[in-house]
Amino acid sequence: AETVEDVLDATSLPLIIWGSGEDEKDNEVFTRVSPVAAGENCLLGTITEDNYRTLSALSQADGHKIVAESPVDINIAKQVNTLALDVGFDLENLVIFPDSPALGYGIEYVYSIMERTRLAGLKGDRLMAQPILANIGVEVWGTKEAKISEAEKPGWG
Numbered sequence: 001a002e003t004v005e006d007v008l009d010a011t012s013l014p015l016i017i018w019g020s021g022e023d024e025k026d027n028e029v030f031t032r033v034s035p036v037a038a039g040e041n042c043l044l045g046t047i048t049e050d051n052y053r054t055l056s057a058l059s060q061a062d063g064h065k066i067v068a069e070s071p072v073d074i075n076i077a078k079q080v081n082t083l084a085l086d087v088g089f090d091l092e093n094l095v096i097f098p099d100s101p102a103l104g105y106g107i108e109y110v111y112s113i114m115e116r117t118r119l120a121g122l123k124g125d126r127l128m129a130q131p132i133l134a135n136i137g138v139e140v141w142g143t144k145e146a147k148i149s150e151a152e153k154p155g156w157g
Contacts, residue, residue, distance in 0.1 A: 001032040008040055016043040016067075018135075023051040030055055038062035045069065046097055049080055056089045065093045067133060072098045072113045074120070074128070081127045091126060097133045 004017060017033060019026035030044060031054065038061075045067025047055050052068075059066045068084060070076040077096055085091055098113060114132055121129035140146060145153075 001036045004033050005036050008037060014041045014043065016045070018045055018067075019055075021046075023048075026051070027054045030058055034058040034062045034064060037064070041065065043067060043095060045095075047080060047084060049076065049083065052080065052083050053087060056084050056087045059093070060089055065095060067095050067097045068130075069097045069099055072110050074113060074117055077117065078125075078127045081130070085127075091130060094130050095133045096128070096130045097135065 004015070007015060015037070017030075017037070019030065034044065034055075035058075041063060043065045044055055044059055046069035047066055048069050055066055058064070066084065066089065068077070068080045070080050077098060081091060081094060081096070084094055096117065098110070098117065114134070117128050117132060
């Protein structure tokens, strides 16, 4: 919470405050972080099918947006958005995050799901009309090429 406060003091831009992916830890951390950043219009994340209540409530109370995470599956994305809506969260304050390990599923498949999500939103599906966030950096740093030493990169420059 102190670190978030320091960063907010150093910038006038809204922040994306990303959790660890550990539900219990995230619930504990976000209950401290969200109030410190109240009114700063931060993007907090992520909520999932199994862990959406705490972060949805905090975001509503403190004036934040949330990132709704799901596997690359339109039906699960709709389900997570529906769960947030059911606890009173405004869909206009939600960003869709299809967990996109392109190297596992194939970039064409991941892109086609994102494209189908966007088209559904444009055709009037209000559960799919939110912006989409692609956190590609996490996937890139998980590849073996990002972890090998310079000596193991023959001719890569």
